[in-house]
Amino acid sequence: MAFTHDEHAAPADRAQAADGPIRLLAIRDTPLSVDEVFASVGDDAAGGTALFVGTVRDHDGGSAAEVTGLAYSAHPSAEAELRRIAEKIAADYPVRALAAVHRVGELRVGDIAVIVAVSCPHRGEAFEASRRFIDDLKSEVPIWKHQTFTDGTEEWVGA
Template sequence: MSPEVSAAPAAVVRLVGLREQPLELAEVVAALDHPASGAIDLFVGRVRDHDDGRGVTGLGYVAHPGAQAALEAVCAEVAADFDVQAIAVLHRTGDLAIGDAAVVLGTAAAHRGTAFDASRALIDRLKERVPIWKHQLFADGDASWVGTP
């Protein structure tokens, strides 16, 4: 998967990508810069060391070939549904360690409430509709897939 930049509704969607390399918070923040925005809301999803009471040692993300297009569609939808000036989202693929950023996303809006709401909608819709699957590795040697059909 290669990272790609999209320009959707009125150039609101500034950055959309799937990356095997570590994600850079500064890249997302830079993409959200807009003179009309009084608020930038960021969400960083990280790999945690546990899930449902079990120790996690790492995980891997696998993206369907259509994941980039689905992610772009979700971003365009959020841009149409909320009064935001900018949207940016990057999602990791490949193997990640505890503490690594799995997803970094954000929105810029005139007011914080709109930015909060748009970012929440963005991560929720991404998790619901973008075909990216997580393979968790547990401390006891077991493994499981999350988000597969």
């Protein structure tokens, strides 16, 4: 399920869409686009946009071996939880627009796993809201990571 913006509406008009400031929320099994997420939060009343991009790294602090790959899986309630968090961020901050997409399936080192973007009237608000959005997403949305390592070991994270 993906919530998207109206590509033909002017940025300020999109802020008044049915979903209010929530422009794009999705969990996808295809590569993610920074350009798509950034464009979805454009708003003429926003003086600051914060964009976070999480990528698959080649190591994890808990293992001496390198990460060779990972797979993300999501509970069926993950999109509803993502929306709940987005609504809370929009209520707690002066958000003009926000978006988040998370990848599921097999990913390689360097692949984009998650993108969060928030636009607000001022940069400080955008930074704070973005930080809270990604932190809450990582701690509350039921998405799990299965990592494999060069030494043949594997682990589940977030399960």
